[in-house]
């Protein structure tokens with residue numbers, strides 16, 4: 001009896017497994033067969049605005065972002081976005097997202113690792129999938145600069161953070177280090193001094209730089225200790241950060257400082273290595289675009305902080321996002337021998353996309 005029951009259970013398990021494998025194969029094939037009209041890399045001001053515009057033009061649109069909101073999430077006090085006297089980054093970006101989704105843009109959380117050119121298509125490789133598309137909009141902004149210290153990658157998210165505004169509140173009455181000495185670092189140290197017991201500010205400069213008022217506020221903080229001419233060589237700990245080894249760049253002497261958290265606040269850079277062999281970059285590694293947000297590679301457009309436009313602001317990223325989207329649309333129209341547009345005047349929402357194959 002027991003023997004029979006066992007055989008039945010094994011048979012049921014086998015059928016289930018077979019069904020699951022079949023389902024997986026179908027799902028995998030579906031994602032391989034879809035060719036998006038546009039894949040937008042970056043889900044923040046530039047990328048989400050692009051998505052609003054491309055999906056309104058009935059382009060099958062996929063947005064891939066490591067997070068939703070990018071740098072805008074780092075501020076609770078935006079005072080220069082038209083239409084809002086004052087708004088926090090999260091609320092503003094949530095509106096962008098809702099609007100993009102309302103026009104059927106798809107949004108996935110993933111990291112783009114590579115972009116390959118295949119005849120007249122592009123293959124976007126993420127950590128989990130491959131996506132095919134006819135045009136690409138690069139809107140992946142700027143990312144915090146790394147320290148380049150030993151243990152930096154190991155302790156990311158385990159006591160090492162690149163955002164004092166986001167993670168600072170976790171360090172109430174603890175000891176933290178802020179690495180850097182320019183505007184971002186000064187703001188971070190001043191903010192953390194109200195939360196943490198002690199704040200070390202470590203920099204290879206001899207004094208902090210930035211806004212005069214912020215510098216005098218920082219000088220008034222008794223629990224902020226500035227360590228000049230020093231770099232962090234190593235971050236140490238067990239499950240979480242416990243200390244940093246710093247080296248004096250003048251004397252070469254080294255010191256171990258006990259800390260519970262490290263905030264790397266060394267500014268932002270364009271991490272464009274993933275596309276450096278495909279599109280032209282300037283000396284700051286920003287993507288060079290023309291007035292239509294076209295890059296040096298046909299079919300690839302770029303918008304926002306990742307481009308070589310001098311001013312880095314949310315409204316500018318959004319504006320460029322719209323330009324890149326309409327340019328991508330016109331590019332596809334020209335390929336199909338159809339008419340192009342000069343603006344987006346539609347008042348009706350599109351209902352369904354046509355999928356390119």
Ligand SMILES: Cc1cc2nc3c(=O)[nH]c(=O)nc-3n(C[C@H](O)[C@H](O)[C@H](O)COP(=O)(O)OP(=O)(O)OC[C@H]3O[C@@H](n4cnc5c(N)ncnc54)[C@H](O)[C@@H]3O)c2cc1C
Nearest residue numbers: 042044045046066067070071112140141142304305313314
């Ligand atoms: C502290 C702070 C305060 C600011 N205050 C203001 C302000 O008050 N007003 C104002 O106008 N501007 C302000 N700015 C500037 C503003 O935030 C930026 O100009 C704007 O956010 C840029 O938008 P973006 O979409 O171009 O790029 P980002 O905001 O940098 O977003 C890039 C997106 O790309 C994603 N990404 C990156 N790499 C990859 C990858 N490989 N794969 C997938 N996704 C990727 C990121 O996760 C993110 O979603 C501030 C910036 C900071 C740091």
